Amino acid sequence: AQSVSQHNHHVILSEAASLELGCNYSYGGTVNLFWYVQYPGQHLQLLLKYFSGDPLVKGIKGFEAEFIKSKFSFNLRKPSVQWSDTAEYFCAVNAPYSGNTGKLIFGQGTTLQVKP
Amino acid sequence: DAGVIQSPRHEVTEMGQEVTLRCKPISGHNSLFWYRQTMMRGLELLIYFNNNVPIDDSGMPEDRFSAKMPNASFSTLKIQPSEPRDSAVYFCASSSSDDPYNEQFFGPGTRLTVL
Numbered sequence: 001a002q003s004v005s006q007h008n009h010h011v012i013l014s015e016a017a018s019l020e021l022g023c024n025y026s027y028g029g030t031v032n033l034f035w036y037v038q039y040p041g042q043h044l045q046l047l048l049k050y051f052s053g054d055p056l057v058k059g060i061k062g063f064e065a066e067f068i069k070s071k072f073s074f075n076l077r078k079p080s081v082q083w084s085d086t087a088e089y090f091c092a093v094n095a096p097y098s099g100n101t102g103k104l105i106f107g108q109g110t111t112l113q114v115k116p
Numbered sequence: 117d118a119g120v121i122q123s124p125r126h127e128v129t130e131m132g133q134e135v136t137l138r139c140k141p142i143s144g145h146n147s148l149f150w151y152r153q154t155m156m157r158g159l160e161l162l163i164y165f166n167n168n169v170p171i172d173d174s175g176m177p178e179d180r181f182s183a184k185m186p187n188a189s190f191s192t193l194k195i196q197p198s199e200p201r202d203s204a205v206y207f208c209a210s211s212s213s214d215d216p217y218n219e220q221f222f223g224p225g226t227r228l229t230v231l
Contacts, residue, residue, distance in 0.1 A: 043225050051217050104149075
């Protein structure tokens, strides 16, 4: 069965620090990959997504993620975090040709706390 | 586009009462998903529909939970009878099979409190 693993459950950083959140998935075929963000008290919003092409994907608010197929990874990065980046981050994968069209498998989420 | 619409945004009820949560997906989307989010269990997929047909309801916790999608623009999630452990935020999301990404768009959620 497909699964998504986010290694860091709770990350605390100071403003201007660099961020990298790990995400690994278990599925050997073609995948679509996503990072969603949930700000306190709000719903999930898309940060970025990967379908094909350039494995380095740029999203909103200065975030980027790199798809490394050989490592089954899709880590999220930001060179300099801001206090407003405090949120929960979810990695998700969809296997469009596996018969589960549309269904996303979500990781457990990583809570990021940025100290001013 | 108004996005995914959920109602009510907040619901407070007493144990044993019936609760109905409503969702209107984005027009043209043909897949609809119901999720539950709690501190203890995180984000859980309860059920999803494709072209109004339930595809996978393995996440529905028990028979007290039921979901329907009578047409392409409306879905309900019902809990009867409700229990305090059902307190959570319930999200609805929709997507389109025409989208190669199968990106899901989330609604604002319904915060349910069962006393």
